Amino acid sequence: MELLATSLLNGLTYGFLLFMLAAGLTLVFSLMGVMNFAHASLYMLGAYVGATVAAAWGFVAALLLAPLLVGLAGCALERWLLRPLHARGHVAELLFTFGLAFLIEEAVKLVWGAGSIDHRFPPALEGSLFSAFGTPYPAYKGFMVAVAVASLAGLYALVAHTRVGLVVRAALSHPQMVQNLGHDTDRVFMAVFGLGSALAALAGVVGGAALTTEPSMAAQLGTIVFVVVVIGGLGSITGAFLAAMGVGVLQTLLIAVDLRLSQWLPLSAWPALAAVAELKVSQLAPMTPYALMVAMLLARPRGLFGQREA
């Protein structure tokens, strides 16, 4: 029970981090049809810029400045690099962002070194927030969840309740009509891309402090975020939320299970499957998200809440 509770809490915390990334990615995808491979690289940039700013002016400054800087970089990226490619179709854009992710990783290694750097939460966030079944829940994790909830509530309010959000939602379904009505859809696209980048950077500032800030952090989280977006349904924020929580909880729960597959399934009947029977459930954890994604794409390509097929 205690194990279950702590795994659940950790899984939800991880899920919130995933969701911050997935929300931006799915929003950008639904507006522009761009599956941005460099999204996780922007998360990494956020972590590194955040660490540098935090070392100079403190953690709060990092929380504000890093998303701002990376968001501006995202706007520039959309305006000058992605927009000219748009006419050539989605595959060109996909290839371009794939190469860009590669370059950003090299650039980060160049500027900050190939190892991990020191990036931590301020001392005020040390200690525990509360205890569940005797296991303390660290305060910084609570802070992570708070940042995620606050930023995503802001995003929701912006999209659902403001005039700007109205234009964004209209541009989602009828970009040509919105343009004809005199709105500058190009600028809307750029702003949304920048917003997504800023969200990723914010996730990077907290995520980099909670996990480690290193050049491989983009690759580690990048494909998992893709998984979340695809399972949730491309373009659906609700779906991304549920999928992020699901994947986060599933991964942490599976790691905690100390059972062999042979204890559950009657695999001993087939000697050929001996290697499979010997597997521990916890060993399955790294591959479960991918298996889920492949199954989802094959069985229900729209994902949980997607409007259209991937």
Place this chain on the structure above:
Amino acid sequence: MSVRRILPWAMVVLALMFAASAAGGFVVQLATQVLVLWCFGLSYQLLFGRTGLLSFGHAVSFGLAAFGTAHAVRSLAGVPVYELLPLAGAAVGLGCGVLLGYPVTRRSGIAFAMVTLGLGELVAACFLMFPGFFGGEAGVTLQRTRVPSMLGLDLGQGLPQLAVTAAWTLAVLGVVQGLARTPFGLATLAVRENAQRIEFLGFRTATVRWVSMLVASTLAGVAGALSALAYEIVTVDAVSMHMSANVLLMTVIGGLAHPLGPLVGALFLTVMQSVVSDWTRAWLFYYGFVFVVLVWLAPEGITGLWQAARRQRPSARTVATVLIFALLLVVFVETAYQLALGEPTRLPGWRHFGPVALQALLWSSGLAVAAMLVRGLRRSEAPA
């Protein structure tokens, strides 16, 4: 495919081998590497270039076939079938194509790319789960001399090994070139260009995609087997995302449309990996940069640029601009890496020309900024 068509290719390969044998061990190794990558690239060209299926998991068939071959070598010790070992890789590749290819090719476009990405990560995540097959972190080693040659070749030497690799690569080339001329080859092109219309004409597009994937996986399996036999070790890197990315980058850099594209890409990657990486730590940056610039400016790759240049000769000004830009970029990047890592680059000529080039870079960028400022001021002063 007629003899006349394969003859020039065979001569290219023979010339490569002669050059390699004249130059000695290191070049033989490089030539083997080029051939293995060429073979792998050819299979990817069929999949992405001709059928339009952008796969992020092509290394799955390559890597699993490499592991399969390693195990085949272990169990076939003493049986003289060495030259046929790539067939084991082909069988594994075909199996991958049948099992994984069927569900995957129900989709196309972005969805296909996403599923293959997931499958690639899935297989790579399996390697720690099955240490018996994948050999854990250390990988699986093999000794190719334990399987004797059918033709009595001395496989301990690099050159006979190169000859076997070359023969198989030519065979793969023949398959890819021959297939392009069949009705099926034309159908793959049509599916790439307009799947909906082809469906309307009565073709099953999913089946065309699947068959294309079957062939591509089988050929990738041959490439995987050749790599296992050439390096005598297979690690998890062979099935990883890293390998899938390499074949994608390499084939796009070489050019997806031209038959020589994969060869050019393989040469480029090999030179970067084995020669330039000795000179400078920035080689990965250059590799990625070339890819990104080509995707942006010349999606047909190096061979496409070459063809365009033959159709219409580029002006001297264009060539000069590109060369100067490339030079400035190299000077800038090398200086940055030197400053960041604190170790001098070993780029040839850097010791003599590096400092001069750096000064030239500083001056020219200063002048360029000044010129832009002057131009901007003039424009703002000009009456509207």
